[in-house]
Amino acid sequence: MKKFIFLFQSILVVTLLCFTACSNEEVVPQEGEVKPEPQEFLNITYKGNVFQNVPIAYDENGDFIFLDEEFSQIYSQELKDNTELSIFVKDSSSIILYENLQTAFDSEGITLIKEIPTTRIESNGDMTRAGYDDLATVVLYDDRDFKDRNLTFALTESEKSVEVTNLKDVNGFNDKCSSLVLTNNLPNDPNQTLKLGSFEYPCTNIDAVFIGYDDHGFSDRTITCIAAAAEVKRYSSLPGFNDKMSSFKFFFAQKGQYQPSF
Known part of the structure; x- marks a missing residue:
């Protein structure tokens, strides 16, 4: 019986170690993959919500890569494929994203x-x-x-x-x-x-x-x-x-x- 308990404890420890290692592997970039470094930080307003100091990088086409998990998800789901996306620039570090140009004009009073x-x-x-x-x-x-x-x-x-x-x-x-x-x-x-x-x-x-x-x-x-x-x-x-x-x-x-x- 003691041998059985010891064996069970050993299996449990190995399982926990394996689970921890596997979990860690999920957040570690794959071999050869380089995580982009932030090129700038932007204050982004979208649908009335303000996202402060969002880290930004750009791909080879100059398109946004949002390094902030929250806004990256919003962009992927709502804006990435929008060919009418309108960027209203308040200054070099603050932008407002609108779904189209007319909405930008209406909202900005133009x-x-x-x-x-x-x-x-x-x-x-x-x-x-x-x-x-x-x-x-x-x-x-x-x-x-x-x-x-x-x-x-x-x-x-x-x-x-x-x-x-x-x-x-x-x-x-x-x-x-x-x-x-x-x-x-x-x-x-x-x-x-x-x-x-x-x-x-x-x-x-x-x-x-x-x-x-x-x-x-x-x-x-x-x-x-x-x-x-x-x-x-x-x-x-x-x-x-x-x-x-x-x-x-x-x-x-x-x-x-x-x-x-x-």
């Missing part, structure tokens, strides 16, 4: 103004350059932190909207933009106005809006950056969009009647 004179850029020769009479400018940089090659586009009195259908046509800048500076030169004065379309609006009620698209022809996922009157917004990186932009729209928009949802 109303598009129709009948605004538009310049559509299809080649190098038509590229808009900054000057003293620019009402707003955006400077696109090839690399993060405002480094390497750059392109400047401007909104003027006669051209209050700029569209580039394919950045490949503009000095081969397709899938190159990784940072930008957005400047709204309108005065922060409600007594001064600007005519957009058929109406005049107080300058304080007009935002400069930049929307980058993942694909040419203004399609696929979007990233949105906004500067209010007399404001300069510097985005040292474009979360989830570094080296991915293929087309963009740059224009003035009226602050809408909506209130931000958070």
Whole structure:
């Protein structure tokens, strides 16, 4: 009987050791597999919930890899396959994720103004350059932190909207933009106005809006950056969009009647 008890205890100990070892193997990366290191930490807002300091890496296509287990699961289940995902950038470390661009506009209180004179850029020769009479400018940089090659586009009195259908046509800048500076030169004065379309609006009620698209022809996922009157917004990186932009729209928009949802 003693031998039987001893044998049973031995089997139990071996079983527990094996179970522990097997459990440990499940959380250890497989041989040759390298766990990505965080490339940045983002404050992410999604559906009214704020996720602080989420560790982020990017795959070879520049797509998000969320190293936070909670948000990684949310992204995989709800957003990963959404080709209309819209990224609203508050600053280089804070973003809001929306299911589509219209939801982003509604939530952020942006109303598009129709009948605004538009310049559509299809080649190098038509590229808009900054000057003293620019009402707003955006400077696109090839690399993060405002480094390497750059392109400047401007909104003027006669051209209050700029569209580039394919950045490949503009000095081969397709899938190159990784940072930008957005400047709204309108005065922060409600007594001064600007005519957009058929109406005049107080300058304080007009935002400069930049929307980058993942694909040419203004399609696929979007990233949105906004500067209010007399404001300069510097985005040292474009979360989830570094080296991915293929087309963009740059224009003035009226602050809408909506209130931000958070």
